[in-house]
Amino acid sequence: MSAHAANRTAGKASRFRSAAKKIVRSKYLYLMLLPALLYYLIFCYYPMYGAQIAFRDFNPIQGYLGSEWVGFKYFLQFFRSEYFFRLIRNTIGISLYDILVGFPAPILLALMINEMKSKAFKKSVQTIVYLPHFISTVVVVGMMMSFLSPGTGIINQLLVACGGESIHFFAQPQWFKTIYVFSGVWQGAGWGSIVYLAALTGIDPTLYEAAIVDGASRWKRLLHITLPSIIPTIMIMLILRMGSIFNVGYEKIMLMYNPAIYETSDVISTYVYRRGLQGGEFSFSTAVGLFNSVINFIVIITFNKISRKVSDVALW
Amino acid sequence: MKIKESPGERLFNLVIILILTIICILVVYPLLYVISGSFSDPIALMRGEVQLFPVDFTLEMYRMVFRNPEIWPSYGNTIYYTVFGTLINLFFTICAAYPLSRPDMFGRNVFTAVFVFTMFFSGGMIPSYLLVRDLHMLNTVWALVLPGAISTYNMIVMRTFFQTTIPGELVESAQLDGYNDIQIFWRIVLPLSKPILAVMALFYSVGHWNSWFSALLYISDRSKYPLQMILREILIQSNTSEMAGGNISDQEIVGEGIKYATMVVATLPIMCFYPFLQKYFVKGVMIGAIKG
Numbered sequence: 001m002s003a004h005a006a007n008r009t010a011g012k013a014s015r016f017r018s019a020a021k022k023i024v025r026s027k028y029l030y031l032m033l034l035p036a037l038l039y040y041l042i043f044c045y046y047p048m049y050g051a052q053i054a055f056r057d058f059n060p061i062q063g064y065l066g067s068e069w070v071g072f073k074y075f076l077q078f079f080r081s082e083y084f085f086r087l088i089r090n091t092i093g094i095s096l097y098d099i100l101v102g103f104p105a106p107i108l109l110a111l112m113i114n115e116m117k118s119k120a121f122k123k124s125v126q127t128i129v130y131l132p133h134f135i136s137t138v139v140v141v142g143m144m145m146s147f148l149s150p151g152t153g154i155i156n157q158l159l160v161a162c163g164g165e166s167i168h169f170f171a172q173p174q175w176f177k178t179i180y181v182f183s184g185v186w187q188g189a190g191w192g193s194i195v196y197l198a199a200l201t202g203i204d205p206t207l208y209e210a211a212i213v214d215g216a217s218r219w220k221r222l223l224h225i226t227l228p229s230i231i232p233t234i235m236i237m238l239i240l241r242m243g244s245i246f247n248v249g250y251e252k253i254m255l256m257y258n259p260a261i262y263e264t265s266d267v268i269s270t271y272v273y274r275r276g277l278q279g280g281e282f283s284f285s286t287a288v289g290l291f292n293s294v295i296n297f298i299v300i301i302t303f304n305k306i307s308r309k310v311s312d313v314a315l316w
Numbered sequence: 317m318k319i320k321e322s323p324g325e326r327l328f329n330l331v332i333i334l335i336l337t338i339i340c341i342l343v344v345y346p347l348l349y350v351i352s353g354s355f356s357d358p359i360a361l362m363r364g365e366v367q368l369f370p371v372d373f374t375l376e377m378y379r380m381v382f383r384n385p386e387i388w389p390s391y392g393n394t395i396y397y398t399v400f401g402t403l404i405n406l407f408f409t410i411c412a413a414y415p416l417s418r419p420d421m422f423g424r425n426v427f428t429a430v431f432v433f434t435m436f437f438s439g440g441m442i443p444s445y446l447l448v449r450d451l452h453m454l455n456t457v458w459a460l461v462l463p464g465a466i467s468t469y470n471m472i473v474m475r476t477f478f479q480t481t482i483p484g485e486l487v488e489s490a491q492l493d494g495y496n497d498i499q500i501f502w503r504i505v506l507p508l509s510k511p512i513l514a515v516m517a518l519f520y521s522v523g524h525w526n527s528w529f530s531a532l533l534y535i536s537d538r539s540k541y542p543l544q545m546i547l548r549e550i551l552i553q554s555n556t557s558e559m560a561g562g563n564i565s566d567q568e569i570v571g572e573g574i575k576y577a578t579m580v581v582a583t584l585p586i587m588c589f590y591p592f593l594q595k596y597f598v599k600g601v602m603i604g605a606i607k608g
Binding site: 022026030124128131139149195243289 | 335340343344346347349350361362407408409411412414416420421422423431436438439440441442443444445446463466496497498501526528529533544547548550551552572575576583586590594597601602
């Protein structure tokens with residue numbers, strides 16, 4: 001950047017010339033970047049341009065610019081619809097439940113694995129807990145449906161054997177969030193712990209040696225050395241997680257839900273899919289989706305700002 | 317430094333070992349149950365007699381799964397989509413990651429910002445669908461491999477790898493030898509980057525193998541369905557009657573067994589590779605974690 005600073009004193013023309021020279025020097029790098037740039041422009045930025053149909057009565061024949069401009073009509077229609085409150089409540093509810101249970105799980109797991117001295121035991125635990133990450137969502141949801149099925153599922157057989165009553169888990173709205181969150185922990189906690197384990201291996205061992213000399217117990221060492229050392233990692237992961245609070249795993253929800261439990265399981269993205277791609281209401285569902293994207297963006301910026309103020313840790 | 321542990325610390329140790337063991341059992345048991353269920357007699361399965369090991373061992377369920385005329389073609393489709401898609405992913409990700417890793421590239425911060433912005437904001441499902449439709453990619457392999465050609469997160473991980481492991485002097489001396497940047501990448505950087513390429517190939521291919529939603533959006537021709545779409549019908553929508561044959565009560569009895577066998581068939585390839593590839597997966601997450 002010092003070359004850049006020197007240029008500032010020179011005239012505009014020479015700055016332009018030096019920039020041009022740098023561009024020429026990087027021409028092969030630009031050539032290499034071109035496919036990636038095209039990818040981002042076509043598949044990421046063009047859809048953002050296309051999102052303007054949220055403000056128009058989109059008609060494929062007239063195209064994006066030819067369709068009539070209707071302003072916030074579809075947004076208002078969404079805000080006034082009977083589903084608006086339910087969708088927001090479910091989206092945030094599922095996310096918060098997931099953060100409450102799913103966020104601490106990998107941290108606790110990593111701390112426990114880190115406390116183990118036997119390498120072989122450590123390695124076996126890691127191999128086992130990472131495994132479910134690689135099973136597809138379709139299979140995981142299929143497993144849950146089989147295990148929880150009212151007649152033949154092993155969970156219900158167990159309930160009945162213990163003198164309880166068989167529960168039709170996938171038909172009762174109050175069970176949806178719990179099944180969603182805990183199956184997510186089962187599948188993802190192990191994999192999620194890797195990030196924290198990586199941070200834990202970076203701790204200076206002399207800190208522990210000094211603490212041992214001072215007579216700190218293992219519990220105290222955990223509390224005063226290990227935990228504070230991974231706080232920055234925890235903060236980054238928390239910003240990311242809180243930032244996607246409006247961004248729930250709708251692919252999994254779409255596999256799990258059915259009209260009987262829409263009450264607790266329908267979220268913004270699944271609604272967009274049903275109204276837009278199944279119902280063909282492109283403008284309305286784009287408006288709903290755009291509302292979701294904007295809220296998402298605002299939330300992540302806000303959490304990044306808060307975190308920068310409070311803990312000096314930020315994404316950018 | 318070896319210090320004798322106090323009774324309290326030994327208890328601490330024992331409690332953690334106990335908890336971790338219970339966690340491992342909770343993770344493994346459902347998987348074992350699926351495998352045992354798939355090899356068990358469906359009547360024993362329905363009566364709840366299967367607990368850990370197969371009861372009345374039989375391969376009948378697998379015979380029924382293989383009778384499904386759509387499983388094998390969709391398996392083939394998935395292999396094709398996975399291999400082709402991963403190659404596309406690698407090409408595009410490298411094209412973004414390498415130039416952005418070079419400190420001497422003019423304007424790289426601008427490009428990085430433009431690319432990273434897409435991680436936090438998107439046009440949404442419907443505009444993307446309309447784009448794929450307008451490009452006439454519906455019902456083609458392109459719809460499954462191009463829209464997600466770059467995972468920006470993976471791209472950043474790869475860029476970090478290039479920045480931290482390729483010495484700048486190596487690039488400079490190659491420049492003095494008259495190599496252009498593409499030659500430098502091809503002859504010098506690429507041979508040094510096999511570990512990251514392996515990691516990325518693994519991340520992307522697992523993603524393709526397990527993906528179903530883009531097929532739901534973009535593929536309506538059944539002969540082009542990937543495996544996960546067929547699985548969805550069997551496992552989630554319970555379409556097992558065609559495989560089971562016979563009358564309705566028979567179908568109900570074997571239905572669960574067929575599902576378990578299908579899960580095993582669909583997950584087997586990944587589970588076979590997993591132990592050998594585990595260290596690469598972990599390495600990839602580690603590189604990402606360094607950047608934070």
